[in-house]
Amino acid sequence: MADPELERRCALPIGMKLFVAAFTILLVAAYSRHYGLANFLWFSNLALILVTLGVVLESRLPISMAAVGVFLPEVAWSLDFVGRLVLQTPVFGITEYFWVGDRPGWVRALTLYHLALPPALWWLTGRLGYDRRALPAWCALAGVVVVTLMLVGDPQRNINRLWGLGAEPQETLPRALYVLSWAIVMPLAIWWPTHRLFAWQAQRRGRSTPARTGQ
DSSP states (O other): OOOHHHHHHOSSOHHHHHHHHHHHHHHHHHHHHHTOGGGGGSHHHHHHHHHHHHHHHTOHHHHHHHHHHHHHHHHHHHHHHHHHHHHSSOSSSSSHHHHHOSSOHHHHHGGGHHHHHHHHHHHHHHHHOEETTHHHHHHHHHHHHHHHHHHHOOTTTOGGGSSOSSSSOOOSSOHHHHHHHHHHHIIIIIIHHHHHHHHHHHHHHTOEEOTTTOO
């Protein structure tokens, strides 16, 4: 039974912390078996782990990093999923693995956490605040992931679309030019605008942590 005094001291409900931690442990165990450890190099899966750490520790930095990295891509994932569900046709083609995958249904169902991430990130940063160090911290983490994928990644899995925008590797642009374009577009067109969006939200609520101090 939860301690009422402890509940009052926590910014987040203990029940939420237990649920998020249990779900992430289940997902890590299932994905490790059915997809392999390389699957955790997907930004979305890294973001889920960051969110879990942030929720359990009530730390705004890992949650803010996840928000910067995946908020907009997760919105696109959700739109594609709902479009596929309602229209029976893919919108962007990024959720087809859910519908036609060869993994057990309960394993594929775990991926529905993508639908929860955008509203959860918005609510959590509103509750705990947004840490402006998130943008450089996420870029540093993403840089490590990209270098790792370049060294040992499988082009056919196309993790984080580092080999092409579709499910398959692209062959239109030279490899180096495509990676350079990816490295420019992702920070400038995805991560920086998201950082500005969450910084604006935090400023309105008065819950922003300056980059030089942080929590």
